Amino acid sequence: MNEARALRAGSLVALLAVLAGACGGPQIPEVGTDGMEPAVREAIRGARDALAADRGNAAAWGRFGMVLHAHRLGAPAGASYTEAARLDGDDHRWPHLHGRLLETAEPARALGLADEALRQNPRFAPALALRARVLEALGDDDAEAAWEALQDLAPESVEAPLALGRRRLLRGDLAGARTAFEGVVERLPSSTAGWSFLAQVSRRLGDPEGAAQATVRARTAARSASLGSTADLDPLLIAVEDLRADSRGREARARRAAASGDHDSAEAIYRRLVNERPGSADLRYNHGNALARLGRTEEAEAAYRAALSRAPDSSAAMANLANLLARGGRDQEADDLYRRSITADPSHVPTLLGASSLHFQRGNLRQAERFLRDALASAPDHPGALQGLGQLLATAGRLGEASATLSRALGAARDAGAAPGQVAGIHFLLADVERQRGRTAQARTHLAQAEALGMNVPPAFRALLEPGR
């Protein structure tokens, strides 16, 4: 386009904008809300009222678009994003969300919107990921460069190495693909896709053991993943989902409440959801978890049993119910459940940890160790399993092995971003092991680190490490 034509086109856009402003801007999209859940109706009405009060406000249009988007009302959401972008051409959020809305239905338009978002914010990784996905779906050769750009921009991305690994696999670069997929599962151990591709590439590289192990991990990950998305987390899309007012939206809020430790709120939301969707095993299970956290043991047990009546092979529900029973001293019932769970999924780490703990407490160290080693066979860097094994070895007097295992646990916990309390606990165990080995200096160092992480070390233990003891 030459300059004169560009100027004329620009003038036309401006004129339209002025005319739109003079006429009070475009009409707010009408959305029929009859039949919708009252909470959804209310959410839409609220966003619409806010917009009606400030129709020249890009953010109000954007928020209205997000509320509609959250409830899968795509067409009016798209129109709202368009108006938000027209009012504020510097905000990358609106073209990006509009692009996400159109990603599969109209990939060519989504690509243009991703490019628009990137013009406004070149360092916005989710828009770059969107661009790469759409290019790939369109069979465009630029996809590879887009994935590489994403990897450079967001080294923590799981989606980029997954895509690059796939492309290497297709080219027959098996070693390169394997490296990429190993990076994926290292960053996201619950990546079904990462383990699945790792299984394929291991098989093709003549490593049947690695392939079998990766297959087990892929299956385990698939069972625990609620959705099969391979996309990196997109904070804007999460913000959209936060606006969902329907029952599923509330479920997501319950999950967040539980994750942040607000178990009262989580329990209240799950209780309501269970009544609304009595057939859902997942809801019963999550309700059970909230109740267990609140110490409402009998109700938690009932909730887990209700989950198992709907999903009899749920290892997660069996493990948590068994843990609950074990805490209540019902060892035999707990043991039976752990065994059932292991039959359903021999690589279910929480079950193996729970079973190990039960046997450890009963003094059956050999069986407890076997369970822990099974857990480590499927999750070699599981901090909890390594910590448990270290503790068990220390109890058995195998101090050298205990020290090595706990040191590994410490590294694994740090890598996994474990809570300071857990890291402090491992330091404390190491301090005790080193003390027993007569390595007082090392013991003191670990003790200091445990205290630095907020642990209250018993004075009697500290006294054991004082000079002269």
Place this chain on the structure above:
Amino acid sequence: MTSASGVEFTHRTGRDDADRAAYFMPEIMGSGVALFDRDADGDLDLYLVQGEGADRFFENRGPGIRFVEIARVPGTGAYGMGVAAGDADGDGDLDLFRTGYGPDALLLNTGESGLVAAEDAGWDDSWSASAAFCDYDADGNLDLFVTRYMDYDPDFSCFAATGEQDYCNPTDVPGLPDLLYRNTGDGRFVEVGRESGIAALPARGLGVVCHDFTGDGKLDFYVANDTEANHLWVNQGDGAFTDEALLLGAALSGFGRPEAGMGIEIGDLSGDGVLDILLTHFADETNTVYLAEPGIGFVDGTIDLGLGTLGLATTGFGVALGDFDLDGFLDAVIANGRVARPPGESPRAPFFEQYAETALILRGGDRFEDAGAASPELTAMAAVGRGLAAGDLDGDGDPDLVLTAAEGPAGIFENVSNHAGNWLLVATRLPGGAPDHGATVRLLTSGGTRVARANPGVSYLSSGDPRAHFAIPAGAAIAGLTVRWSDGSAEAFPAPAPNRVVVVLRGAGTIHE
């Protein structure tokens, strides 16, 4: 051409029945169709499964596509879903296995008197979907694989994102293990899911195909699972199966995502002489192609074949691959229909219109292209498309189609394409006279080698033409024919002349017209 064909059948969901729970999920899943030569007169008869009520059986009384209703087959107590054809009792004629929400049933072909439900053999009474007959243990008796969809309770309600009630999202309901019945040869089928390993992985199974996917001479089963990883049950030869779909690259899409698998077809889409897999999926997902690469496994060829964006807007179920215009490239037809209302739409009458979509017609070539404009009658049929079976109904050498729809009429579509080449239909028969399901036929021509399945058990809830269909480009001569029988043995036959149906008998080495 439904009325002219003599077939008047409307699927009845029973949605308005007083005692029916609202949004009873089986009603949106539709039901299937079988094309099978019940009376062994050389043409394909038609069996249509009814949701609520009696199934319908029509006999082919050509010339042309002309059917006459022979019987209404009373319901077996189940809400009807799928149908598979095969010689279950080894008497040389074709029987049917009918699946449903409720007790499944074996309908034995009794010759003159039609189809009669066999005595209750303790068939499954949960929710089963597609079924496929094949002799996986190579003992000469057809065994049976039955997919099971989910452990569904009609009192369980589901809601869209707006909070309005709608049919359940499959992820709301747990899946079930599929079933494998071994035919003992004395009229009994024994369920061996647990012993074989198949029961170990419950999932929401819909489509199933029996074929030797690993090329080791043993028949395997590939299962399309809804919103979960697909299964490829690889036959270990000792009665055991292991799922190798993840290892071989046929479990997840090329992007590593589980998809909503519905229907399955197999055909040589890459022209390398090996059968590939085409799976139909939910809207926003591709209809995915897994290209078979011997020694490697499967590679997602969806984008390379032009399916990266075609069909993304619709939800695919039944699927047929065939060279409909005899130009040497496999074309595809996909029956589409939504499983949920468009977002934001409240229910309105007529209720099922909100779930209706049109079929997708794809012309084959280096890449698939939308060829809907060439079939206006088929693309005008907006319906909740579900079952789809392809077969040469009028004996003119090209595949015709039967499409079923939830709460809609079945459509019979005559293929009126201009023939760009010649054709050959190959019926593979076992010594007893029954079709050998699972055989693969290879046709050698001066224009190259083509391979096709002789296997009716494809698509969704349906059973199609069991004969291998070949298009032979104009000017190409047939040089020979080889059959890989379902027991793993291979046999060569003399070159047949084109434009006819030929019958090859295992072990005979001769061809009959």
